[in-house]
Amino acid sequence: MDIHRLVKMANDIGSFYEALPDRSEAISSIATHLKNFWEPRMRREIIEHARQGAEATPRLKELVREAILTLE
Amino acid sequence: MTAKFVWMTLVLGREQDIQFGLLLAASQKWTHRVPWMSTTRWDKAKVAAIAQELKDKPGALMPVLRRVQDELGWVPAECVPIVAEVLNLSRAEVHGVLSFYHDFRRDPPGRNIIKVCRAESCQAMGGVSLAEHIKRRLGCDFGHTRGDGSFTLEPVYCLGNCACSPAVVINGQLLGRVTPERFDAAISELDENLL
Amino acid sequence: MLAIDDKDLGTPERKSDKLISLEVDGRTVEVPEGTSVMRAAALADIWIPKLCASDLLEAFGSCRLCLVEIEGRNGLPASCTTLAEPGMRVRTQSQRLTKLRRNVMELYMSDHPLDPFECKAGGKCELHKMAQAVGLDHVRYSSSGRNHLTLPVDNSNPYFTFDPTRCILCSRCIRACDERQGTYALTIDGRGFNSVISPGQHQHYSESECVSCGACVQLCPTDALMEKSVLETGPAERAVITTCGYCGVGCSFKAELRGDQVVRMVPNKNGLPNFGHSCVKGRFAWGYATHPDRVRTPMIRKRISDPWQEVSWEEALRYAASELKRVQAKYGRGSIGGITSSRCTNEEAYLVQKLVRAGFGNNNVDTCARVCHSPTGYGLKAALGTPAGTQDFDSVRASDVIMVIGANPTEGHPVFASIMKRRLREGAHLIVVDPRRIELVRMPHVEADYFLQLKPGTNVALLNAMSHVVVTEGLAKEDFIRERCDVREYEMWREFIVQKRNSPESVEQTTGVPAESIRGAARLYAKGPNSAIYYGLGVTEHSQGTTAVLAMVNLAMVTGNLGRAGVGINPLRGQNNVQGSNDVGSFPHEYTGYRHVSDPQVRAAFEREWGVKLDPEPGLRIPNMFDAALDGSFKGLYVEGEDIAQSDPNSQHVAEALAAMEIVIVHDIFLNETSKYAHVFLPGSSFLEKDGTFTNAERRISRVRKVLPPLAGMEDWEVTCALARAFGYPMNYSHPSEIMDELARLTPIFAGVSYGKLERLGSVQWPCNDDAPDGTAVMHVGQFVRGKGRFMLTEYIPTEERTSPRYPLILTTGRVLTQYNVGTQTRRTKNVTWYAEDRLEIHPHDAEQRGIRDNDWVEVSSRAGSIVLRAEITDRMQPGVVYTTFHYPETGANVVTTENSDWATNCPEYKVTAVQVLPTTRRPERRVPEPAHHAEMSHQ
Amino acid sequence: MTVRVYIPRDSGARSLGADTVARAIELEAKKRGEQVSLVRTGSRGLYWLEPMVEVELSDRRVAYGPVNVTDIPALFDADFLNGGNHRLALGRADEIPYLKSQERLTFSRVGIVDPYSLPDYISHGGYRGLERALALSPEQIVEEVVVSGLRGRGGAGFPAGIKWRTTLQTSASQKYIVANADEGDSGTFADRMIMEGDPFLLIEGMTIAAIATGATEGFIYLRSEYPDALHTLQAAINAAVSAGYLGDNILGTGRRFLLEVRMGAGAYICGEETAMLESLEGKRGMVRFKPPVPAIAGLFGRPTVINNVVTLASVPLIVERGGAFYKEYGVGRSRGTIPIQLAGNVKRPGLIEKPFGITLREIIYDYGGGTASGRPLRAVQVGGPLGAYFPESLLDQPIDYEALAAQGGLVGHGGIVVFDESVNLARQARYAMEFCALESCGKCTPCRIGSTRGMEIIDEIVVARDGEKASRLELLRDLCDTMSAGSLCALGGLTPLPVMSALRHFPQDFGLPPSSGG
Known part of the structure; x- marks a missing residue:
């Protein structure tokens, strides 16, 4: 799938939860959202992308990357 | 230009009064304005301004239409959307009101407006034959304006001048105890420019 | 004319706890205080002659046919305008009354063709019926008297004619336009005998403000206002009650038929939510159902560049199924999916998702709500526990402040708009939030107190600022919050919302709305006491659609505007069955009744009922399907009732995705943009050709009834069943009621719904179950469905779509x-x-x-x-x-x-x-x- | 020494040249070096003497009339400024028998005071009613009006106090007082005379009504045929506002009453109170059904007292002197005085205020002096265009709501129009239908269609051959019955009165034998 699109979608989700003052709550909220609404092949691809590290482009927000990595 | 206000004395029906009457009428503060005499075209901005000025009155539509007619002499159909917009009414509502009241003219009137009372008290005092005479004299029927635009003849049902029947209004001036002769004299005194 | 079998009680229903007992022609009747004598008589099955009265309109008292005698009263009062009083003794029949009524009818008929054979309604109009009822058989007035029999007929409206020679000046048309529709397009020109009904400024209907809602035609008691379809086809012989196929208001209609031909659609005066009102679409624009463009035969083709080939149903379905199987075998179980539509019935949408989940074995099913109201579902469920509007439409009649945001009800939801406008005329306040000055901002007798003309995409900033004002100016309903909401989350939100960046002054630049206006609107909304929010796609179709829904929930909760009549958060759904198609499990992550596919207990119930193992992982959403198609992992699609190629964004991208698929099956009533990319075309049935139910935006489930046989021979639900069987998954129902029964078995919020109940109640609003056997009009009464209401942080994040010098x-x-x-x-x-x-x-x-x-x-x-x-x-x-x-x-x-x-x-x-x-x-x-x-x- | 000369500015007097006379007197006085101060008053109501000029002497006002401009030099020559004799001299104005024999309660100031002068009003006893009202509770004011027995002088004759009480007892955030000044009946001019001659009296009456009922806004709905009354009323309202008699704080009591004049636009039906309310709301003057009565749900749906001008003008005296005082006048259930307006073909037309109970004959002969033409009187229409035509033989009827009703007639607004023998009552009956057709709002069927059919049938009756007459007459009777029993308001409901009375009393005018009308 188009990784640019997936990363944008994930970052959009991250932007919403970023507002939460408690970082761990934000991370778990993002992860739950991805788990509940993303079809497995989308999740697979984004996890793979997150694993490539913080610098991989397109860039995932750090908060989002951390959340994705909890999905494994 | 003031000749149209003059025939006040004419009710007395004496020729020698006429000139005197002319002079007197010119100084009257009780003359009625007939501004539409000078209004040939109407002005949308003016209509909108009238509506704006009066729109906050409760039930503003009647005062607005009244003022429009006072200013223009009639209420052109094209005013309706303007008034409706300002008062936040539908065009239909404004039209319905406009067409209900006989005072509101939907066509421009003639240069002179003659109203003749046709109600019972005046009937009892020869009003019916007076009305026939006036129609013949003016050459137009009730509710009509003569082809040359000189006269509009309007019926009216009681002017509250029943103790002085029959009554006629010529360009806003009320006349009592009118006879055909007095009416003719009054008409012949109207300013030629307006005929 | 009203629909053929409608009874009219003369004056509208009045509600009162106080009952009044009176006697009409010796019969004792008990009616609520405020009820007219006419209505009281009708309730006792005593039908007083009338022409100007209708229970759809306030009493008017002009026709003078309904005069009665009341013991101890002088004269003959009109029964429509006289209210019932305790102990009143009314006589509706006497020689005196008979003579008077006949003489009044004689006056009417002295300016009307007396011969019922000349009546365009076949003598069935109320006027001729009344003439018969009062025994008028000839007119004594000279036929040479003044009359209106030479006035010209107005044919300017495409759907109806106005023949002033048949008009009796009862003003029912005018009152219908004013009271019911709120357009004020009609008046009377002149007065007295010269009166003529006048659209606009004594113009043709087409030149007036008329919006062709049809209310005037419906209420005309003569053949003066007549549907052209009736003039062409002749008067109807029977009627079938059904539900409109257009917007999410979901009006109840009577389809009137003559033989097998639809004569006209008339709003069902006893039906909800429209109470006998309609708009130009539902009332008149049903002709497409028999349009020559309708496809009547299934078609297939190998490649989309090939011409269509008409085939039998069997062949089309066999080909479609075999292709789906082939693709699935080649590319994997997740490579195919289905799309349901908000245009389909609940039963049809249910079957499509069942086909995908149980037949295809994955959860790749989605619906067009994806592109309109999906944020509503997500937001309302997350914060309140139920992804649906909180109120019934009628609730607006109890509102003191109405906030319309991102919706244009007079265009998009006209029948609801009429109810809303009536409430506004009664004095409710109005706040409009929209980038465009919609009609509602200022139209005859309606004017918004605040029009917040914001820049597109800034809803969240504006809503946050309103909440900011509420909280910082001490307008929050603390009691409500403490009792009903999660207090920890409230405190967190409070801390967020009071921050300066959320103040009206701070967002003035962003939203383009003066801070003072935002403050004023917020105060007005907070003051209520009953404030309601109505919104549409102007809220949801944004990158922050869900955030905006949550921000509205926050605003409603902080002001205590949830859980009773007159308040709430109410999505105006675009299509007739957006709510329903969502309810019945069309989203890829949830089963019917909004239960996640990962929930083992729920899944087990479905597995038992459907007899297959189900996938616990969410499926692809529509845009993901397109992405996956371009990616090569999604190759087959069954689309029922949606033209995705036209209605989904970035058409080019959609087209490429569709072209990349190997089997696209379009099931629709017309060839459309999507069918250009299809390999199989299955002709659909219009709403007139099938049985089922629609669920409107207020959760009301209403019956759709088959009025005509399906043009292509099969109802849509039958086609999906046949496709499932061809695919190898058994699906056998003899009637859609069985589908509803299955849905009810599997879904707690529908547990009490059945066709039998719908037959009995007319319609029912879910949740409908043992707790609420007759359904639920207002939700969240006493407590929120999810327990405590959730305040969620709604940070305003501008869209990435920005203007630039190139795209300014x-x-x-x-x-x-x-x-x-x-x-x-x-x-x-x-x-x-x-x-x-x-x-x-x-x-x-x-x-x-x-x-x-x-x-x-x-x-x-x-x-x-x-x-x-x-x-x-x-x-x-x-x-x-x-x-x-x-x-x-x-x-x-x-x-x-x-x-x-x-x-x-x-x-x-x-x-x-x-x-x-x-x-x-x-x-x-x-x-x-x-x-x-x-x-x-x-x-x- | 400056001599004060009074000349009416009443529009009736003006229609006979009063303005010209006034100006001529000024010019002549200047020419002769006489100091004259002109005061323009209302009319005393002695219209056959108009223009009537009064000169103030030390202890009296002496009158001259009718004065023509050509008489003026002679009047000066006769030293009329000092009460000198002249053929037009009428002696003391208030001793003129026509006036002296009247009992002017309501019209006590009309023709005497300068309608533009608030001080004049006050010095002639004005605003005493309001002063007393301000010292009473609303209930007490209402009680005075109830006790007085005052009934609506506009035509319906409904007890004013009862109306007021209803409005007082209806709670609302806003209440209104509306003066019905849409005096449309032919033969009536009492409202006009008050508005032109004593406008503060109406304003005071309305203010009292407002204080009694809790209303804070008022409208005078004035027919457009009365432009002069508009000027006087507006000037008087301005003066009353300036002096604190109207406004947010009436005489410092904290009471509020705002008053506005609204013009009609040529619709007789707007004299019907509910049509008037529609018109005031800016709508077509279509009649509303009742109940609800306006006293409970009137203008803009709020409680509204609607009274005729004369009714309201009767109030200040009632409140000042007490209801019992007023009740002393009159007969039966018709209490107080009624301003009778005598018009048509009569020698001495004018306004005659007398207690109820005076007979038509006294009015027409003793006051009116018989017909103006000198020909025999044939018919009298009492109560305006909806009133019955009475023959000479019925002139001994007392003017009294119940007595006239018993004869198939009505008091209406107190107008009497006299016809001599030249009148044709079939034509008058037709005119009654024609007038109804002209002025029908068109809402209810009996009035809208019936009035036109009525004209047509009467035309047919007049020309019908004997064999056809009976069936046409039956149809006319049926129609009149339908109109009177079935109409929504009094216009359609009462139009049969003149028609049926003409038929009853003057059948020969319809080509029927003299006894067949009954």
Whole structure:
């Protein structure tokens, strides 16, 4: 799938939860959202992308990357 | 230009009064304005301004239409959307009101407006034959304006001048105890420019 | 005329706890206080003659047929305007009354053709019925008297005629237009005997403000106002009650038939939610159902470049199923999916998702709500526990403050708008939030207290600022919050919302709305006491659609405006069955009743009922399907009732995705943009040709009844069953009621729903179960469905779609009254008379800068593409924002929309596209039909 | 020494040249070096003497009339400024028998005071009613009006106090007082005379009504045929506002009453109170059904007292002197005085205020002096265009709501129009239908269609051959019955009165034998 699109979608989700003052709550909220609404092949691809590290482009927000990595 | 206000004395029906009457009428503060005499075209901005000025009155539509007619002499159909917009009414509502009241003219009137009372008290005092005479004299029927635009003849049902029947209004001036002769004299005194 | 079997009690129902007992013709009747003598008599089955009265209108007292004798009273009071009083003794029949009524009828008939054979309604109009009822057989007045028998007939409306020679001046048409529709298009010209019903300024109907809702025609007691279809086909013989196939108001209609032909659609006066009212679409624009374009035979083709080949149902279904199986075998279980539609019945949508989940073995099912109201479902469920509007439509009659945001009810939801306008005329306050000055901002007898003309895409900032005012000015309903909401989350939200960046002053620049207006509106809303929010796609179709829904919930909760009549958060759903198709499990992550596919208990129940193992992982959403198609992992699609190629954003991208699939099955009533990419076309049945149910925006489940046999021989639910069987999954129902029974078995919120109950109650609002056997009008009474209401942090994050020197304007979209969505239906009716092409609305300033004059062709280009249409210069728009509808495929408005979408649901950001608009010599690819008057001129 | 000369500015007097006379007197006085101060008053109501000029002497006002401009040099020559004799001299104005024999309660100031002068009003006893009202509770004021027995002088004759009480007892955030000044009946001019001659009296009456009922806004709905009354009323309202008699704080009591004049636009039906309310709301003057009565749900749906001008003008004296005082006048259930307006073919037309109970004959012969033409009187229409035509033989009827009703007639607004023998009552009956057709709002069927059919049938009756007459007459009777029993308001409901009375009393005019009308 188009990784640019997936990363944008994930970052959009991250932007919403970023507002939460408690970082761990934000991370778990993002992860739950991805788990509940993303079809497995989308999740697979984004996890793979997150694993490539913080610098991989397109860039995932750090908060989002951390959340994705909890999905494994 | 003031000749149209003059025939006040004419009710007395004496020729020698006429000139005197002319002079007197010119100084009257009780003359009625007939501004539409000078209004040939109407002005949308003016209509909108009238509506704006009066729109906050409760039930503003009647005062607005009244003022429009006072200013223009009639209420052109094209005013309706303007008034409706300002008062936040539908065009239909404004039209319905406009067409209900006989005072509101939907066509421009003639240069002179003659109203003749046709109600019972005046009937009892020869009003019916007076009305026939006036129609013949003016050459137009009730509710009509003569082809040359000189006269509009309007019926009216009681002017509250029943103790002085029959009554006629010529360009806003009320006349009592009118006879055909007095009416003719009054008409012949109207300013030629307006005929 | 009312529908053929409608009874009319003469005056509207009055509600009162106080009952009054009176005697009518010796019969004792008990009625609520405020009830008229006429209605009381009718309730005792005593029918007093009448012509100007109708229970759809307030009493008027003009016809004087309904006079009665009341013991101890002088004269003969009119029974319509006389209220019942305790102990009253009424006589409705006497020689005196009979004579008087006959003499009044004689006056009517002295200016009317007496012969019922001359009646265009076949003598069945109320006037002729009354003449018979009072025993009038001849008229003594001379036939040479003054009359209206030579007035010209007005045929200017495409759907009905007005013949003033048949008019009796009862004013029912005028009152219908005023009281029921709220348009005030009609009046009387002149007075007394000279009175004539006058549309506009004594003009033709077509030149007046008339919106063709049909209320005047329905209420006309004579043949003066008649549907042309009745004049052509003849009076109806029978009627079938069904539900409108257009918007999410879901009006109840009677389809009237003569033989097998539909004569007309009349709003069902006893039906909810419309109480006998209608709009131009439901009332008149049903002709598409028998339009020659309807496809009547299944068709297949190997490649999309091949011509269509008509085949039998068996062959089409066998081919479709075998292709799906082939693709699935080749590319994997997840490589195929289905799309249901909000145009389908609950039963049909249920079957499609069942086919996908149980037959295809995956959860790749989605519905067109994805592109409209998915943020509503997500937001309302997350915060309150139920993804649906909180109120019934009638609740608005108890509202003191109505806030309309991102919706245009008078165009999009006209019947509800009429109810709302009535409440506004009664004195409720109105706040309109919209980038465009919609009609509701100021129209006869309605004027918004606040019109917050914000910049597109800034809803969240504005809503946050309103909440900021509520909290910082001490207007929060602390008691309500403590009792009903999660207090920890409230405290957290409170801390967030009071921050300076959320103040009206801070967002003034962003939203373009003066801070004082935001403050004023917030105070008004907080003051209530009953404040309700109504919203539409102007809220949801944004990158922050879900956030905005949550921000509205926050505002409603902080002011205590949830859980009773007159308040709430109410989505105005675009299509008739958006709510229903969502309810019955059309989303890829949840089963019916909004239960997640990962829930083992729920899944187990479905597995038991359906007899297969089910996938616990969410499936692909529509845009993900397209992405996966281009990616090569999604190759087959069954689309029922949606034209995704036209209605989904970035048409080019959609087209490429569809072209990349190996089997596309389109199941629809017309060939459309999507079918250009299809390999199988299965002809669908219109709403007139099938049984089922629709669920409207207020959760009301109403029956759709088969009025005509399906043109292609099969109802849609039968086709899906046959496709499932061909695919190898058994699906056998003898009637849609069995589908509903299965749905009810599996779904707690529907547990009490059955066709039997719908037959009995007319309609029912879910939740309907043992706790609420007759359904639920207002939700969250006492406590929220999820327990405690959730305040969620709604940070304003601007969309990435920004203006730039290259694309300096923002394009936003909407619709008009007479057209519907992509126009599939309405373009095939005479509604094109009013709106024959999409237009680009542009502010005079922007037009001037670009040298654009009214009616000029302009090219609108965005980062995604460009389209050509004509410009309409109007100060409805704010500078910097342009607007168009998307009713005509020729325009292809979605060519320019982008792929930005809502963070939570991927609902596309239709409402914000940066564009440039310039004059052009280009013309739309397919010629847009010229409006009628232009066409006439071209012949000269 | 400056001599004060009074000349009416009443529009009736003006229609006979009063303005010209006034100006001529000024010019002549200047020419002769006489100091004259002109005061323009209302009319005393002695219209056959108009223009009537009064000169103020030390202890009396002496009258001359009718004065023509050509008489003026002679009047000066006769030293009329000092009460000198002249053929037009009428002696003391208030001793003129026509006036002296009247009992002017309501019209006590009309023709005497300068309608533009608030001080004049006050010095002639004005605003005493309001002063007393301000010292009473609303209930007490209402009680005075109830006790007085005052009934609506506009025509319906409904007890004013009862109306007021209803409005007082209806709670609302806003209440209104509306003066019905749409005096449309032919033969009536009492409202006009008050508005032109004593406008503060109406304003005071309305203010009292407002204080009694809790209303804070008022409208005078004035027919457009009365432009002069508009000027006087507006000037008087301005003066009352300036002096604190109207406004947000009436005489410092904190009570509020705002008053506005609204013009009609040529619709007789707007004299019907509910049509008037529609018109005031800016709508077509279509009649509303009742109940609800306006006293509970009137203008803009709020409680509204609607009274005729004369009714309201009767109030200040009632409140000042007490209801019992007023009740002393009159007969039966018709209490107080009624301003009778005598018009048509009569020698001495004018306004005659007398207690109820005076007979038509006294009015027409003793006051009116018989017909103006000198020909025998044949018919009298009492109570305006909806009133019955009475023959000479019925002139001994007392003017009294119940007595006239018993004869198939009505008091109406107190107008009497006299016809001599030249009148044709079939034509008058037709005119009654024609007038109804002209002025029908068109809402209810009996009035809208019936009035036109009525004209047509009467035309047919007049020309019908004997064999056809009976069936046409039956149809006319049926129609009149339908109109009177079935109409929504009094216009359609009462139009049969003149028609049927003409038929009853003057059958020969319809080509019927003299006894067949009954």
